[in-house]
Amino acid sequence: MRALRLGADQLSERVGELAELLADTVNGGASIGFLAPCERERAVAWWQGRLDAVAVGRLAVWAALDDGDRVVGTVSLAFPFPDKPNSRHRAELVKLMVHREARGQGIGRRLLTVAEEAATAAGITLLHLDTETDSPAEHLYRSAGWTRAGVIPDYAADPGGVLRPTTLYYKHVGALTS
Template sequence: MTALRLGADRLPERVGELADLLADTVNAGASIGFLAPFERERAAAWWQGRVDAVATGRLAVWVALDGGDRVVGTVSLSFPFPDKPNSRHRAELVKLMVHRDARGCGLGRRLLAVAEEAAAAAGITLLHLDTETGSPAEHLYRTAGWTRAGVIPDYAADPAGVLRPTTLYYKHLDIPAG
């Protein structure tokens, strides 16, 4: 797996592949903010809407490429600053996705590590995220050293429209010496 950070100049080139990944993830049952069925066109529009956030540095996006240069996973970091100057030390991990065809080989864990390492290199000392309680992603975060902060009942609808609880996690990062 090759991990590649997409700038605002490169994100539009990959919107189609990212749309396929997003639609696949939602339609496979992952609760990442959308309801199923989720069409590729809506997924492409959502990704296209992220270009400005990437251009202004409010969002960082990485893709995982298979040996054939196909996008098979992604992860992003969302930064609350410059809107919140008191939050320069933290970021939110968002939209960690692995295509169904690429699951079960540690790709999610590798993408998580890429985001954590990049955050630490950027001076971020605290990451946080939310995930559907009881989801496979929850196991990943626990085993990767994230700390469970609590559960919010009926936080979001899953892709089928059923309200589900969400678990909040955080992780302190060590800044590399340098």
């Protein structure tokens, strides 16, 4: 597996593959902001809606590619608005996804590491994320050194539409400055 940071042009070229990954992830039960069934057209539109943010550097997207150059995973970092000078040190880790056929191969952990290293290189010192409480993703974040900040009950609906709690996590990366 290799991870490739996608610029706006590469994202546009791979939007179909990313949409298939998004649909597979949601339809497989992962709670990432969508209800099942997640149709390909909706997933394509969602990814196309990210193009401007990628183009202006507010969103960084990586794709995990298998040996056949097929997208099997993705992760993104969302950076704060430039007009918020008090939050330039942090970013949100969003939409970590691995195709069901590619799970169990360390792709999620590798994508997490890629995002953490890129954040550090960009001068980010604090990452945060949210995930469905008791989801398989929680094990990954805990084992990768992320700290649980708390749980919000009934925060988001799972793909089946049932309200579920969400756990917030954070991780210090890079060098802290005062």
